Amino acid sequence: MTTKEKLRQANDYKYAGNISFHTKNYTQAMEQYSKAIICDPTNPVYFTNRALCHYLCKELELTEVDCTRAIELLRDCGFDADTNPQTTSEVPAAQKPLMSSLLKAQFYLGMSLFGQERWRAAIKHLKAAYPLCRHFNDPKLMVIIDSVRICERQLSQEVYERETHERAQLHTLLMGLLNKKFRASCELKRELHCSEEYDSLKAKYESNVASLTDIFSQVNEKKKKEHFGDPNALEDAPDYLIDPISLDIFRDPVITRTGQTYERAWLLEHLATSKTDPMTRGPLYASDLVPNIAIRNAAEAFLKKNMNPAP
Amino acid sequence: MAARRLIRELAAFSADPNPALALLEPTSSSNLFQWRAVLRGPAAPSPYEGGLWEIIISIPESYPLSPPTMKFKTKIVHPNIHLETGEVCLDVLKSQWSPAWTISSACTAVQAMLSDPEPDSPLNVDAANLLRCGEFSGYNALIHYYIITYGLSEKEAC
Structure with missing residues (x-):
């Protein structure tokens, strides 16, 4: 078989795998992705797809192996953990699947480490996935924020x-x-x-x-x-550091055209059902949002001073 | 998120109670997703002055992205409240909901609705008809009768 034929064959296996995946037959999908990997062991997408199957079957070690391999392959293509999507907002269409693949690799690696209670490593990879999720307006933002918080708490607990x-x-x-x-x-x-x-x-x-x-x-x-941290600290937090949707301290606040500030993850979730500003009810689109860096710094400073500081 | 936010709301309510409410709390300590409120009638000239009604609030898992559901447990006469089921027809609890509202502020909206009925989309047709025909004394008397007969006393409210 020529190289070209092999690549085509690998792609066919991937499609077969995707079909099985969508019917929730993860074991079968895994087999198809494995065949694709044999034909073309350099495509990170096959690894992240198989990693997701492993993750959904609760095979955390195997998820970790596949994600790690995908991240290595992506690094060879010039995508590494430090790829900052804010500076690459004009990524060529051809590179989007690779970026999306990096997002999945970092996220599922982080989640598999989380499941294995390897908190420090989990934080590293979940935090690497965050800017990628932000770039794609991916709803996994919320899971990341919550999981990182749990990891930090667990680490703090271990030290304590x-x-x-x-x-x-x-x-x-x-x-x-x-x-x-x-x-x-x-x-x-x-x-x-x-x-x-x-x-x-x-x-x-x-x-x-x-x-x-x-x-x-x-x-x-x-x-x-x-x-x-002081359990009462959050109640003492000034209103301007509190997201009006979750009533929680800001982590990644964004500002709207009318000047309202919200937590990005929750606002995106709201925008998925209603394209309105929750406070003013005016029209609002995800593309209008800009990070509110001053508030983010203030919230970080508050958290560092009053709650458990990240080790 | 919902549970965490509800705990915050509860703390905020006890720190800064809402004058429209005599009570606001989860119905049991094991379930944070059902609350009960005792609503106070708005001040005169509202015919609802002095009334106290228990409201059962059901909160979905997707709260605050989806609105809570409110039902009057105490019988009340109002064009936009169903006399038997206690169901409330209020835009902010439906299409006009915004996650910036809280359970407490939504209760304030219900209190405001008592004084400001919308007889064109009634759940209680009889009350709406009295209002539309300008039978204010009949309307007010009916409301008053239900407050005296079914309304809670201050003692029951706490």
Whole structure:
């Protein structure tokens, strides 16, 4: 078979795979994409398509393998994780499928890592998928925002648990030392026949133990706040940092022609059903939206100061 | 998103209550998607002054991109409220909904609707007819009768 025939054959397998995919027969679709990959192992689209099948069948490790391969192939075509779609808004039509493929590869890689509880790596790839989703006005924006938030929280939790464990060990050690010292003094007093001082020694020992426990519980409380943020902070957030649709702090705010600011993901979701500005009811299109960088920076600063900072 | 937003709305309502409402809360602690409100009648000259009605609010998963559904549990006479089912015909709860509304602000809209009926699209034809024929004393008396007979007392409202 010539190379050209092989490529055509691979494309035919992909179409067969797509048909199976749309009838939700993922195992069959996977087989077709695998055949396409054998004919043409350089096309990232076949890998991302198969990755999606793996993902939907909850085969997270295999999703990861296929997405990683797709990202490598895309990098060879000049598309890497740093491709910034804002500067490539005029991408040639021929490159759109590759960009869309990069979006899927980054997103499903991120989600498969998320499912495997590999939070740090998941954040990296989900964040790489975000600007691509924005470019395509893809509704996965919402999933990314929520998942990244969960990852950050989990990471913070892991650090908190490790540190709490270390502190508990230190606490036990210090308690042991106090106890040892107390026993030794008792022994000494007994030898010197002044056992009546035992009560005062015991009182001193008990007050030391109580202070130590108190200090540790204060530190734990403080660390807890540092890691999980103050639950009341969000209520104290100024209104101008709150998205009027989700009532949540802004992450990626956009501004409309009339000057209203919304969270991009939720506004796009609203625009999918009604092409109106939620506040003014005037006509509004996704193409009219511009990022509101000042508010984004203010919201980021607020989150960093009051909530769990991203590690 | 819906659950998170509802928790925020609840917190915002307790921090800054809406004078149109005597009560606003989820019907049970296990289900955040059904709330109950007790609406106050608008002040005179509205014939609904002094009335208190319980409203059951059902919130879809897609809230706030889709509107909540409101039904009067307490019987009320109004051209745009069904006497038996309590169904409400109000544009902001249907085609004119916007995600910038909240449950509380939608209740304010229902209160405003009490004073400002739309007799041309009635759910209660009898009430609408009284209004269209200019039978105001009859209309007001009927409303008043239903408030006295079925309306909640302040004690029941809390």
